[in-house]
Amino acid sequence: xxxxxxxxxxxxxxxxxxxxxxxxxxxxxxxxxxxxxxxxxxxxxxxxxxxxxxxxxxxxxxxxxxxxxxxxxxxxxxxxxxxxxxxxxxxxxxxxxxxxxxxxxxxxxxxxxxxxxxxxxxxxxxxxxxxxxxxxxxxxxxxxxxxxxxxxxxxxxxxxxxxxxxxxxxxx
Numbered sequence: 001x002x003x004x005x006x007x008x009x010x011x012x013x014x015x016x017x018x019x020x021x022x023x024x025x026x027x028x029x030x031x032x033x034x035x036x037x038x039x040x041x042x043x044x045x046x047x048x049x050x051x052x053x054x055x056x057x058x059x060x061x062x063x064x065x066x067x068x069x070x071x072x073x074x075x076x077x078x079x080x081x082x083x084x085x086x087x088x089x090x091x092x093x094x095x096x097x098x099x100x101x102x103x104x105x106x107x108x109x110x111x112x113x114x115x116x117x118x119x120x121x122x123x124x125x126x127x128x129x130x131x132x133x134x135x136x137x138x139x140x141x142x143x144x145x146x147x148x149x150x151x152x153x154x155x156x157x158x159x160x161x162x163x164x165x166x167x168x169x170x171x172x
Contacts, residue, residue, distance in 0.1 A: 010113075011113050037091065060078065153167075
């Protein structure tokens with residue numbers, strides 16, 4: 001008998017959607033930051049350059065190279081920015097905000113899947129799916145007193161019945 005090694009119980013779509021929204025907010029902020037930096041300093045950066053470690057240091061080097069001809073006194077890039085009346089605090093703040101942003105890579109749906117791995121979990125998942133199939137056939141509903149011991153549960157977002165992760169995983 002050829003059994004699968006693991007099987008998806010449920011996908012945490014709600015958290016995935018939230019994380020996608022956060023990632024979109026990050027992208028929006030990153031593109032706005034890149035535009036602001038380019039408009040004010042004439043230094044062109046990519047998102048990869050904006051989020052990497054020591055991004056401000058690399059930006060300062062690019063800025064110094066770009067304005068090398070004007071920098072006859074060989075001032076540091078920060079001092080040169082200050083003398084050019086550039087908003088140094090805001091530029092530093094942009095790099096700090098980007099660095100602290102949680103979602104700098106696109107969420108992957110596979111990371112939000114909850115799996116049944118062990119033979120016991122796979123068996124419980126099969127019972128749960130069979131129970132759901134029976135519920136559909138008889139067009140009925142059932143309520144359980146202890147939801148952690150129930151093989152199925154109602155998804156509070158969609159109000160549809162689904163396998164109960166807590167029961168399958170044995171979490172109480």
